[in-house]
Amino acid sequence: MYDLKVIVIGAGIGGLTTGIALKQAGYQVKIYDRVQELRPAGAGISLWSNGVKVLNQLGLGRKMAAIGGEMNRMEYRSHRDQPLSKIDLQPLFQKVGQRPYPVARTDLQQMLLDAFLDEPSGSGEVHLGTKCTAVTQDESSATATFEDGSQATGDLIVGADGIRSVIREYVLDKALSLRYAGYVNWNGLVPADPALCEANNWVLYVGQSKRASMMPVGGDRFYYFFGVPTPIGSHTPPEDRREELAQHFADWPEPVQALIRTLDPLDSNRLEISDIDPPERLAKGRIAILGDAAHATTPTLGQGGCQAMEDAIVMANYLVTTNISVADALMRYEKDRKPRTANLTLKARQRTDTIYGKDETITQDWYNQLQHEQPDAVIGALEKIITGGPLR
Numbered sequence: 353m354y355d356l357k358v359i360v361i362g363a364g365i366g367g368l369t370t371g372i373a374l375k376q377a378g379y380q381v382k383i384y385d386r387v388q389e390l391r392p393a394g395a396g397i398s399l400w401s402n403g404v405k406v407l408n409q410l411g412l413g414r415k416m417a418a419i420g421g422e423m424n425r426m427e428y429r430s431h432r433d434q435p436l437s438k439i440d441l442q443p444l445f446q447k448v449g450q451r452p453y454p455v456a457r458t459d460l461q462q463m464l465l466d467a468f469l470d471e472p473s474g475s476g477e478v479h480l481g482t483k484c485t486a487v488t489q490d491e492s493s494a495t496a497t498f499e500d501g502s503q504a505t506g507d508l509i510v511g512a513d514g515i516r517s518v519i520r521e522y523v524l525d526k527a528l529s530l531r532y533a534g535y536v537n538w539n540g541l542v543p544a545d546p547a548l549c550e551a552n553n554w555v556l557y558v559g560q561s562k563r564a565s566m567m568p569v570g571g572d573r574f575y576y577f578f579g580v581p582t583p584i585g586s587h588t589p590p591e592d593r594r595e596e597l598a599q600h601f602a603d604w605p606e607p608v609q610a611l612i613r614t615l616d617p618l619d620s621n622r623l624e625i626s627d628i629d630p631p632e633r634l635a636k637g638r639i640a641i642l643g644d645a646a647h648a649t650t651p652t653l654g655q656g657g658c659q660a661m662e663d664a665i666v667m668a669n670y671l672v673t674t675n676i677s678v679a680d681a682l683m684r685y686e687k688d689r690k691p692r693t694a695n696l697t698l699k700a701r702q703r704t705d706t707i708y709g710k711d712e713t714i715t716q717d718w719y720n721q722l723q724h725e726q727p728d729a730v731i732g733a734l735e736k737i738i739t740g741g742p743l744r
Contacts, residue, residue: 357506361484366643366660367512368464373668375474386483395540396575401450403658405743420453421568424552431559433605436722448738454567494638508638517645523636530626532584535708539577540620561709564608593617630694635682647693652703
């Protein structure tokens, strides 16, 4: 289809990637977001090879490599500093044809925003401070209504408005409750330091149904995260987060203690992690959802951002290569994406339960398994996830 006018609600990873792909198709794209300033939730993201391949296809591979970290190994250690497993990731890169890039979320979002605005094909605008409150459609168009009473009309609306999506409720004809995953994630960025983590290494300390991790991102920094099973509704002010983490990880190895001493609690994030059940639909007529709006997942597989990018490229492909109708193209997008995203959401949920001690026997079995797990098995599992998407 040609000359479409597209309304995208949400300027996160999924919304911006969608905007780039649709501008490259020659479409007129307007992106709206309720925030006054783009500030992503979380400090970093592990962008696995399937997500990087989407950026390669959009012509952004070099820019991604410039802001991403070089991660060559993955290492598990116990909370007593016992080596559990160390996996060279080079064989994975050879199998899938592309290395991953851990990256600071702000760097990734800024790169995508710049790419959207600079893309010479089509036309594009970004409107911040514009909260979508409702969407409607008829036989020829779809309209978004905003909190200030203004409206935007196009040939289709893409809901990329996150886990608390307004557009999802319209598509499903009902609200979908968030499901608390049972743990809190603290994360942020610190200067790279060999006292914390070996360069080009992703290290994960696990034990007591908790974990602490560091990985390299661009700018000579480490992205860190901690995870601890925590009752829902807990709250700690930023200035107390270092003490909170020190209590949770009091007897853990020195690199973890050094990380806690090094991090800036006022520049950290503390997130109660939730997901949603796989929805029955991803589209209704001229209106579709993608990214966290469609399949918000826990971060334990590192696939949230990657799946949003895959959504974007698949949706753009059907809009460009079919010509029956917008609704037909979005139906094909739904049929293509729903099985994969539902499967990964449930796999991530299962892995979350294993890591964070929903059944302590299963978690202990996993710790034991890590000591004997063959690298080929880990590489094979990662390869299956990466190559299950649209760009193999």
